Amino acid sequence: MAKKAKTTNKTTDKQRFQKIKSFFGNRQTQTILGAFLVLFSIFLLSSFISYLFNWQQDQSQLDSFTDKKVTVNNLLGKIGASLSHLSIYKGFGIAAMYIPILLFFTGISIFLKGTLIKVRKFWGWGLLGMVWISISLAFFANKNALLAGVVGFELNSYLQQFLGKTGLILSLLFLLITYLVIRFKLTPEMVHSAVKSNKTALEDNEINNDKKEEHSEEIIPVISVPQPTVDIPLTKKPTPIFEKPDNELDFKIINSEEPKEENITIDVDNIVEENQVDENLSDQLVKDFGEFDPTLELGNYKFPTLNLLRDYNESISVDQEELEANKNRIVETLNNYNIGIDRIKATVGPTVTLYEIVPEAGVRISKIKNLEDDIALSLSAMGIRIIAPIPGKGTIGIEVPNKKPTMVSMKSVISSIKFQNSEMELPIALGKTISNETFVVDLAKMPHLLMAGATGQGKSVGLNAVLTSLLYKKHPAEVKFVLVDPKKVELTLFNKIERHYLAKLPDTDEAIITDTTKVINTLNSLCIEMDARYDLLKSAMVRNIKEYNVKFKARKLNPENGHKFLPYIVLVIDEFADLIMTAGKEVETPIARLAQLARAIGIHLIVATQRPSVNVITGIIKANFPARAAFRVTSKIDSRTILDTSGADQLIGKGDMLFSAGNDLIRLQCAFVDTPEVEKITDFIGSQRAYPDAHMLPEYSGEEIGTSLDIDISERDALFRDAALVIVHAQQGSASLLQRKLKLGYNRAGRLIDQLEAAGIVGPFEGSKARQVLVADEAALNFLLNNEEN
Numbered sequence: 056m057a058k059k060a061k062t063t064n065k066t067t068d069k070q071r072f073q074k075i076k077s078f079f080g081n082r083q084t085q086t087i088l089g090a091f092l093v094l095f096s097i098f099l100l101s102s103f104i105s106y107l108f109n110w111q112q113d114q115s116q117l118d119s120f121t122d123k124k125v126t127v128n129n130l131l132g133k134i135g136a137s138l139s140h141l142s143i144y145k146g147f148g149i150a151a152m153y154i155p156i157l158l159f160f161t162g163i164s165i166f167l168k169g170t171l172i173k174v175r176k177f178w179g180w181g182l183l184g185m186v187w188i189s190i191s192l193a194f195f196a197n198k199n200a201l202l203a204g205v206v207g208f209e210l211n212s213y214l215q216q217f218l219g220k221t222g223l224i225l226s227l228l229f230l231l232i233t234y235l236v237i238r239f240k241l242t243p244e245m246v247h248s249a250v251k252s253n254k255t256a257l258e259d260n261e262i263n264n265d266k267k268e269e270h271s272e273e274i275i276p277v278i279s280v281p282q283p284t285v286d287i288p289l290t291k292k293p294t295p296i297f298e299k300p301d302n303e304l305d306f307k308i309i310n311s312e313e314p315k316e317e318n319i320t321i322d323v324d325n326i327v328e329e330n331q332v333d334e335n336l337s338d339q340l341v342k343d344f345g346e347f348d349p350t351l352e353l354g355n356y357k358f359p360t361l362n363l364l365r366d367y368n369e370s371i372s373v374d375q376e377e378l379e380a381n382k383n384r385i386v387e388t389l390n391n392y393n394i395g396i397d398r399i400k401a402t403v404g405p406t407v408t409l410y411e412i413v414p415e416a417g418v419r420i421s422k423i424k425n426l427e428d429d430i431a432l433s434l435s436a437m438g439i440r441i442i443a444p445i446p447g448k449g450t451i452g453i454e455v456p457n458k459k460p461t462m463v464s465m466k467s468v469i470s471s472i473k474f475q476n477s478e479m480e481l482p483i484a485l486g487k488t489i490s491n492e493t494f495v496v497d498l499a500k501m502p503h504l505l506m507a508g509a510t511g512q513g514k515s516v517g518l519n520a521v522l523t524s525l526l527y528k529k530h531p532a533e534v535k536f537v538l539v540d541p542k543k544v545e546l547t548l549f550n551k552i553e554r555h556y557l558a559k560l561p562d563t564d565e566a567i568i569t570d571t572t573k574v575i576n577t578l579n580s581l582c583i584e585m586d587a588r589y590d591l592l593k594s595a596m597v598r599n600i601k602e603y604n605v606k607f608k609a610r611k612l613n614p615e616n617g618h619k620f621l622p623y624i625v626l627v628i629d630e631f632a633d634l635i636m637t638a639g640k641e642v643e644t645p646i647a648r649l650a651q652l653a654r655a656i657g658i659h660l661i662v663a664t665q666r667p668s669v670n671v672i673t674g675i676i677k678a679n680f681p682a683r684a685a686f687r688v689t690s691k692i693d694s695r696t697i698l699d700t701s702g703a704d705q706l707i708g709k710g711d712m713l714f715s716a717g718n719d720l721i722r723l724q725c726a727f728v729d730t731p732e733v734e735k736i737t738d739f740i741g742s743q744r745a746y747p748d749a750h751m752l753p754e755y756s757g758e759e760i761g762t763s764l765d766i767d768i769s770e771r772d773a774l775f776r777d778a779a780l781v782i783v784h785a786q787q788g789s790a791s792l793l794q795r796k797l798k799l800g801y802n803r804a805g806r807l808i809d810q811l812e813a814a815g816i817v818g819p820f821e822g823s824k825a826r827q828v829l830v831a832d833e834a835a836l837n838f839l840l841n842n843e844e845n
């Protein structure tokens with residue numbers, strides 16, 4: 056209970072956090088907040104400055120804050136004076152001036168939608184600087200109380216107790232150096248070169264000045280020395296260029312060298328460090344906006360509550376008499392066949408009790424297995440199953456049905472800790488094992504499930520249990536169902552959650568598919584979806600949907616490139632036999648293809664049938680459905696068809712089932728969920744805010760897909776021109792862009808893209824990439840469309 060409450064608390068906390076985040080992410084909020092901060096900072100700064108001149112007079116007035124007669128001199132009135140008093144006198148002294156400055160830059164940043172990362176740094180350094188200054192100025196606090204403020208003064212004297220005055224000064228100095236080194240990357244070399252260049256500049260200035268004084272008259276010829284003299288080697292005696300007396304030439308060389316050194320200085324460009332970001336874009340996006348949350352669109356969605364499910368009186372009662380009688384009969388029967396028993400142990404489950412037998416040494420196990428029917432006869436009960444030996448144990452199991460079976464309610468399995476705490480992708484609480492443990496499996500790992508059983512043995516209840524489990528654990532954004540129900544009655548209730556959880560083909564009214572041709576289209580559409588998802592996985596360089604979604608949530612995949620959060624798709628086919636009989640290969644081929652390939656991209660199949668014959672469950676289907684659930688069937692052959700072994704014919708019906716996910720067979724009592732319970736759950740979900748439509752699967756229209764282009768101008772969509780503008784402005788030809796900008800359905804956006812292709816505005820389909828836009832700008836578009844009309 057406590058854990059549950061904790062989980063609910065966590066979800067509400069998360070939702071609250073999301074709400075706050077979206078409130079502050081809103082541009083209007085940002086503009087108001089930004090403007091407020093800027094103006095408030097001006098208010099503060101003005102009041103601070105005014106306080107510096109009026110603090111002595113104002114201080115004594117602040118006690119009578121509400122008294123009308125008392126006035127203050129501060130430019131910003133009593134509030135200004137109080138805030139200044141608090142920040143400067145009682146706070147950090149004149150270093151408090153940092154506060155309005157920091158607020159000002161924060162406000163500007165929010166107002167202009169700049170990044171807040173720089174501001175954060177600014178605040179960090181600013182606050183440190185403020186404390187540093189106020190502690191440092193506290194050494195002079197006796198000169199003026201405003202220099203350090205109470206905080207600076209107290210901190211200073213507190214620290215002095217530990218470090219002494221000199222120690223504190225040295226520490227402050229160390230902090231200053233650290234600050235300069237970290238903030239401005241200052242090194243001794245830099246200081247040295249700066250001092251040197253300053254010195255040289257000074258000396259040069261002095262020399263120049265001296266020379267000016269010494270040679271104030273001779274300087275004129277120097278200036279007039281022509282440029283070629285510069286190239287004369289200094290060591291050699293220079294060749295006279297001008298026919299002038301020697302002494303003049305000497306003079307010239309000296310002078311020609313000097314300007315060379317003076318004028319030809321090397322200009323070292325400042326080393327401009329390339330701008331670098333502290334963190335990569337996706338981390339920054341995650342920091343600014345948080346991880347992408349697919350559930351945000353239905354942020355207020357509430358998961359169905361446990362009280363929608365019914366309580367059945369289901370505590371297992373151990374009937375000692377029955378146990379004793381069964382034990383005696385087992386021992387007796389085995390003794391009749393000369394099989395001695397060492398020990399016997401009973402585990403009472405909801406429908407059957409497992410008697411674990413340790414036979415005497417030397418008894419062959421196959422002997423017991425062969426006596427299965429005889430033992431069953433002498434126990435005069437149907438549904439005896441002998442497990443010889445129990446895998447992993449050296450014992451032999453005999454499962455004997457209880458006289459009074461206990462129902463396993465859906466509520467008991469859904470509320471189990473095992474299910475509630477499961478971290479699985481698609482957890483399914485199928486029922487309870489023979490030792491009364493809740494059995495939870497991950498559909499994503501199976502990855503497809505085949506369910507079979509004779510009519511009336513609990514298949515439909517089993518399907519409902521699977522769907523209910525997922526509804527209790529997965530948000531509508533995370534999983535979508537494609538429901539195929541040729542019997543037209545079993546899954547109808549799920550119609551109510553169409554816009555939350557169902558996926559359907561575009562242009563269809565009913566999400567639950569009942570007729571065969573639609574099934575074929577849907578299966579093929581799922582194949583298209585599968586291929587598209589593979590393309591997305593490939594371009595995201597991940598191996599499966601889980602990694603893909605993690606990457607997408609971490610904002611490492613750009614939605615502009617067609618990436619989107621991928622919900623799991625669970626295809627449920629009730630009565631598969633009907634389909635195979637009517638459509639044969641047409642359904643078998645896409646189902647086999649999906650079953651073979653769809654596991655990595657999050658499409659999982661659950662196929663149920665009452666006729667487990669080999670022409671329904673063909674080799675191809677079987678090979679791709681390693682997870683199988685068998686309810687009671689009528690013959691051993693049927694059992695072999697489903698499970699590759701007998702056993703399902705020995706079940707007792709009413710949800711008694713065998714589950715195999717590879718090698719081991721597990722006997723389970725399927726959880727029972729009644730139609731009224733399913734109705735309550737679907738009503739609960741259906742009454743909440745939903746998506747505008749069911750999840751749209753890609754369009755599949757038989758053979759001619761993708762070849763028909765609407766060439767006829769008169770048949771163009773009314774939004775054709777708007778769509779063209781959107782595409783040309785964004786320079787990106789994607790249907791999802793149109794869906795978003797023009798608020799269109801998938802179908803209409805797809806048709807518009809086709810029409811734009813026919814008009815030569817976008818290029819042809821290029822897989823998962825957006826189509827190329829062939830028109831450069833609005834002017835070119837207008838020209839093209841006007842030309843068309845003419």
Ligand SMILES: Nc1ncnc2c1ncn2[C@@H]1O[C@H](COP(=O)(O)OP(=O)(O)OP(=O)(O)O)[C@@H](O)[C@H]1O
Nearest residue numbers: 509510511512513514515516665709710725726727
């Ligand atoms: N897990 C269960 N626990 C208890 N009773 C069950 C369970 N599953 C089924 N039953 C009983 O068996 C009846 C038939 O179940 P269900 O409708 O699921 O059969 P089915 O195999 O789907 O039959 P069909 O193929 O004819 O639709 C239920 O009405 C219920 O009384």
